[in-house]
Amino acid sequence: MTLLDYVLLLPLAAFLISLVLPNDNPANLRRFTLGASIVVFLASLSLIGPFWFASPRGWVFETNLPWISSPVIRYHVALDGLSLWLVLLTTLLTPIAVLCSWKYIDSRVKQFHAFLLLLEFGLIGVFVSLDLFLFYAFWEICLVPMYFLIGVWGHERRIYAAVKFFLYTMAGSVLMLAAIIFIYNRAGTFDYTRILANLSSGALRFTRVEEFWLFLAFFFAFAIKVPLFPLHTWLPDAHVEAPTAGSIMLASVMLKMGTYGLLRYCVVLFPRAARENAGWIAVLAIVGIVYGALVAMVQPNMKKLVAYSSVSHLGFVVLGIFSFTQAGFDGAVYQMLNHGISTGALFLLVGFLYERTHSLDISAYGGVATPAPKLATVFMITMLASIGLPTLNNFIGEYLVLQGVATVNMQWTSFAALGVILSACYMLWLYQRVFLGKTHEHASHPMFDLSPREWAAALPLLVMMVWMGIFSQSFLPPVSSVNAQILARSRTSLEMQVQRRETGPRLIIASLENLFRAR
Numbered sequence: 001m002t003l004l005d006y007v008l009l010l011p012l013a014a015f016l017i018s019l020v021l022p023n024d025n026p027a028n029l030r031r032f033t034l035g036a037s038i039v040v041f042l043a044s045l046s047l048i049g050p051f052w053f054a055s056p057r058g059w060v061f062e063t064n065l066p067w068i069s070s071p072v073i074r075y076h077v078a079l080d081g082l083s084l085w086l087v088l089l090t091t092l093l094t095p096i097a098v099l100c101s102w103k104y105i106d107s108r109v110k111q112f113h114a115f116l117l118l119l120e121f122g123l124i125g126v127f128v129s130l131d132l133f134l135f136y137a138f139w140e141i142c143l144v145p146m147y148f149l150i151g152v153w154g155h156e157r158r159i160y161a162a163v164k165f166f167l168y169t170m171a172g173s174v175l176m177l178a179a180i181i182f183i184y185n186r187a188g189t190f191d192y193t194r195i196l197a198n199l200s201s202g203a204l205r206f207t208r209v210e211e212f213w214l215f216l217a218f219f220f221a222f223a224i225k226v227p228l229f230p231l232h233t234w235l236p237d238a239h240v241e242a243p244t245a246g247s248i249m250l251a252s253v254m255l256k257m258g259t260y261g262l263l264r265y266c267v268v269l270f271p272r273a274a275r276e277n278a279g280w281i282a283v284l285a286i287v288g289i290v291y292g293a294l295v296a297m298v299q300p301n302m303k304k305l306v307a308y309s310s311v312s313h314l315g316f317v318v319l320g321i322f323s324f325t326q327a328g329f330d331g332a333v334y335q336m337l338n339h340g341i342s343t344g345a346l347f348l349l350v351g352f353l354y355e356r357t358h359s360l361d362i363s364a365y366g367g368v369a370t371p372a373p374k375l376a377t378v379f380m381i382t383m384l385a386s387i388g389l390p391t392l393n394n395f396i397g398e399y400l401v402l403q404g405v406a407t408v409n410m411q412w413t414s415f416a417a418l419g420v421i422l423s424a425c426y427m428l429w430l431y432q433r434v435f436l437g438k439t440h441e442h443a444s445h446p447m448f449d450l451s452p453r454e455w456a457a458a459l460p461l462l463v464m465m466v467w468m469g470i471f472s473q474s475f476l477p478p479v480s481s482v483n484a485q486i487l488a489r490s491r492t493s494l495e496m497q498v499q500r501r502e503t504g505p506r507l508i509i510a511s512l513e514n515l516f517r518a519r
Contacts, residue, residue: 004061010040011121018114026109033113037095044091051478076130081478083127089340094120097245099457115145132180132190154241161241168234172221179217215273225258229288232311239307244351252344256336259317271490278322286415288315293422302350320401329483331400338393345382345461367439371447376435385465387424393468
């Protein structure tokens with residue numbers, strides 16, 4: 001077993017242990033879950049080792065063992081520069097989710113924390129799986145705990161939101177499963193690395209039509225999870241009704257399953273279809289950027305405003321991926337991490353406000369900065385990071401995406417940049433209405449400043465916002481190395497597919513044309 005196996009299996013072990021712990025002492029359950037999640041995070045920090053002074057070109061911490069003999073399914077997990085930071089993002093945010101629920105969750109405490117640990121296990125598994133069936137299994141595992149976190153511990157319309165979330169995600173998952181089965185029947189294996197090798201060598205080939213439909217099946221599943229406009233309608237309901245911990249894990253990590261899948265599977269396995277469909281996907285991403293920002297601007301509910309801001313920000317990620325440029329890929333991955341930190345912090349702070357007033361309506365607030373100046377300061381830094389202020393994290397990701405897209409289509413860049421301006425509008429207006437001005441005259445709950453527990457939850461995210469904004473090279477080299485390989489592989493695969501089509505007379509004509517161009 002490698003270190004990665006321990007990082008993956010520790011949350012599962014903690015989940016199983018939590019099931020047998022007694023219900024009569026909620027404090028011990030909270031301490032156990034917090035301790036277990038911190039141990040997983042500390043263990044995951046050691047995964048950085050191989051990437052600290054170099055950027056490995058292959059997989060590290062790889063384990064490839066037989067699991068099921070027929071059909072052939074293997075426990076195949078490994079790490080590279082793309083999945084490394086997403087695993088660390090998951091392990092960082094899980095103890096923060098436990099801390100923010102310390103007082104808020106007072107019913108079914110054992111089950112709540114068990115589902116959090118199961119969710120962490122599933123999320124890590126998604127990012128490290130190198131077997132398509134194993135990837136699908138972890139993908140579905142994540143669905144179950146999030147369904148219960150929303151449906152049991154959510155707000156008034158929690159059942160509606162949980163069922164809508166489940167149905168949307170399952171609709172995409174069924175299509176992806178059908179595509180995985182088709183690939184297995186053609187390739188004879190679920191192993192991701194073997195499939196890539198067979199595609200590169202020509203031992204496995206998809207026709208143009210086959211590749212198109214396989215790409216759409218995977219893309220539809222990932223686009224729902226992102227969520228990409230117009231498949232986004234489940235997200236605001238899920239965020240508004242979810243408890244704070246659920247919103248943090250959903251926005252910060254679970255949505256990244258979709259963008260990760262687009263880059264890891266859609267672009268690599270189906271490069272021709274990905275490039276041929278990049279135009280309309282980029283348009284949908286830009287529509288999502290502008291639409292999400294405009295709708296966020298008119299929201300009366302804080303959680304719904306932050307939810308629509310996620311639709312806008314993740315549009316940048318999709319746009320960067322389908323720019324098919326090095327800067328676009330790097331910016332997309334970095335923006336995944338940035339969004340996980342800044343939007344997770346926004347949901348955390350909105351949760352702190354809700355615990356004080358039991359209201360998410362913006363109109364119920366005003367003048368919060370007077371009785372809670374530290375909370376106002378932390379919210380201001382987070383808000384500035386979210387809108388992309390230089391020296392804070394989101395600026396780097398958005399800049400790289402816009403730089404990459406500008407080399408492909410300047411009009412796309414112009415429309416996408418409008419989303420940056422609009423994000424400043426709705427976030428600054430939110431801050432003005434909640435924290436500045438006079439205290440709301442009907443406020444019935446005392447407003448107090450951040451407690452030590454709340455500081456412990458918020459401070460790591462603040463540190464990461466500044467660190468990622470100033471020292472981006474702490475994170476980008478491993479990401480850039482993997483993205484360069486993905487970009488080169490997609491180009492090579494596309495060229496090989498074109499060459500195979502140009503057989504016989506077409507190959508002769510193409511060769512003559514190249515000869516005359518050279519002269």
